[in-house]
Amino acid sequence: METKEKVRHRKTESGRRLTEFMAQSYLRLHERAAAGDFVVWIAIIVPAEIFAGFDGVVFAVPESHAAMSAAKGVGPLQCEKAEKLGYSMDLCSYARIDIGTHFDGEKDSPTFGLPKPHLLISNNNNCSLLVKWFDVFHRAWNVPHLVLDVPFAYHPQTENEVGYIVAQFQKIISTIKEMTGKRFDIEKVREAISYSREAYRWWKDFLLCATNRPSGITAFDSFVQMAPILTDRGRKQLVEHYRLLVEETKAMMQRGEFPVPSERYRLLWDNIAPWHQLKNMSARLAALHANIIAASYTYCIGTVEGEIDLFDGETEDPLRYLARMQNFSVCPMGKELRKRAMSKAVETFGIDGVIFASNRSCKVYSVMQMDLMSEISAMHGIPCTMIDVDHADIRKYSEEHAFLRIEALLEQIERVKRGKSA
Numbered sequence: 001m002e003t004k005e006k007v008r009h010r011k012t013e014s015g016r017r018l019t020e021f022m023a024q025s026y027l028r029l030h031e032r033a034a035a036g037d038f039v040v041w042i043a044i045i046v047p048a049e050i051f052a053g054f055d056g057v058v059f060a061v062p063e064s065h066a067a068m069s070a071a072k073g074v075g076p077l078q079c080e081k082a083e084k085l086g087y088s089m090d091l092c093s094y095a096r097i098d099i100g101t102h103f104d105g106e107k108d109s110p111t112f113g114l115p116k117p118h119l120l121i122s123n124n125n126n127c128s129l130l131v132k133w134f135d136v137f138h139r140a141w142n143v144p145h146l147v148l149d150v151p152f153a154y155h156p157q158t159e160n161e162v163g164y165i166v167a168q169f170q171k172i173i174s175t176i177k178e179m180t181g182k183r184f185d186i187e188k189v190r191e192a193i194s195y196s197r198e199a200y201r202w203w204k205d206f207l208l209c210a211t212n213r214p215s216g217i218t219a220f221d222s223f224v225q226m227a228p229i230l231t232d233r234g235r236k237q238l239v240e241h242y243r244l245l246v247e248e249t250k251a252m253m254q255r256g257e258f259p260v261p262s263e264r265y266r267l268l269w270d271n272i273a274p275w276h277q278l279k280n281m282s283a284r285l286a287a288l289h290a291n292i293i294a295a296s297y298t299y300c301i302g303t304v305e306g307e308i309d310l311f312d313g314e315t316e317d318p319l320r321y322l323a324r325m326q327n328f329s330v331c332p333m334g335k336e337l338r339k340r341a342m343s344k345a346v347e348t349f350g351i352d353g354v355i356f357a358s359n360r361s362c363k364v365y366s367v368m369q370m371d372l373m374s375e376i377s378a379m380h381g382i383p384c385t386m387i388d389v390d391h392a393d394i395r396k397y398s399e400e401h402a403f404l405r406i407e408a409l410l411e412q413i414e415r416v417k418r419g420k421s422a
């Protein structure tokens with residue numbers, strides 16, 4: 001089935017701007033920390049917009065740093081450093097990369113590491129490992145560690161849950177006030193949220209470029225382009241970045257430039273991005289006329305609890321909005337909510353088949369995939385497959401094994417397509 005046609009990896013203006021954006025983002029973080037700003041390390045889901053309410057407070061995201069390290073090819077190197085310190089290879093590779101980096105003096109990091117934190121804030125609705133991971137630094141550096149306790153989402157958040165989460169945000173605010181002596185301005189948080197919301201609207205426009213046939217984007221584009229949302233939520237620059245991304249993507253589509261012009265198989269990806277395979281996997285799929293056009297990892301951004309449309313409620317109270325957004329990512333959702341979101345995605349994007357990536361690191365993302373796979377396949381009459389990956393540790397991935405399954409999936413899809421047209 002594979003053609004000998006060479007597939008070129010696209011170098012776009014947006015890609016170049018992203019590289020510059022991320023370089024500036026980490027440079028700014030290091031500069032502000034060096035100038036004396038108060039540094040908070042946060043788990044991805046912790047509401048970054050809260051810190052905009054203080055002058056002189058910056059945040060860093062260890063998971064984002066780990067993902068970038070994996071994408072730049074230093075994942076296994078940093079993992080091995082943690083393993084030599086006694087951390088098991090079975091632990092999440094993000095944690096191993098991060099621990100390996102910081103206990104080796106930030107060496108080999110693509111971002112020169114992260115500035116040392118004054119405060120750590122994790123949460124437990126993605127996974128409990130994250131709390132333990134942040135606790136490592138809490139013990140090693142004697143830095144205070146707050147843990148956001150967010151109820152797991154089997155259903156849309158209840159009023160009680162919103163109140164419970166908001167009370168914990170108030171604890172974050174009072175802790176930073178006490179530690180820094182700075183005043184807090186909720187109006188600045190409101191402004192930061194308005195930038196995030198606008199950026200999410202552009203983000204959704206970008207993802208919807210995949211509804212075109214052929215798709216205007218690959219899910220790999222969305223994997224790399226999500227980075228600023230993690231590191232720069234609440235900043236005006238974020239809006240401009242995504243506005244330009246949409247404009248450029250649409251202009252390319254109008255010129256007839258598509259990532260997989262010969263697209264025959266439109267696929268959906270379920271799990272974290274395979275950071276070490278972004279170029280390899282997209283190029284090899286393109287040679288097979290296949291495109292992973294959407295991913296649960298990126299279509300959940302800006303949404304809540306089994307939706308793929310943006311969350312547009314809670315416009316009045318900033319802390320309530322941020323509480324609702326605690327349920328945006330896939331890991332804290334029960335199977336029915338995940339299935340609902342995936343079903344909508346299958347219909348919206350015209351998906352022919354789903355690749356469930358069983359992730360050796362992220363058990364919480366992977367644990368219900370087997371059930372999800374059979375239910376989605378039965379509901380939509382589309383073939384699905386499961387491959388083994390680790391999102392950041394290439395030592396736990398076999399390209400040949402993965403593509404054996406993927407090629408079999410494409411053959412199944414081909415049979416379905418022929419059956420429909422017969």
Ligand code: SF4
Binds near residue numbers: 127128
């Ligand atoms: S196990 Fe999954 S949710 Fe937990 S830190 Fe790793 S990637 Fe994140």
